[in-house]
Amino acid sequence: MNYTAQDIKIVNTKHVTGMNATGQSEQQVAVTFTVGMHGPFYETFPAAGFDPNAAKAKMLEFAQKIGQLTS
Secondary structure, three states: OOOOOOHHHEEEEEEEEEEEEOOEEEEEEEEEEOOOOOEEEEEEEOOOOHHHHHHHHHHHHHHHHHHHOOO
């Protein structure tokens, strides 16, 4: 299946404290979403400089991988 951006539905967003790649504590934006009938899934992004378009692109990349698994 070939999922598109229209198949991604944002369920929830919230600010959380998480760890970055170096193990330091940082504020993050946690995005819960579904891909078609699959999910929920979640992805976290650094809150500093959060870019909604970059977040959507990363979720679309994930959705396309899910599509490869389900076909």
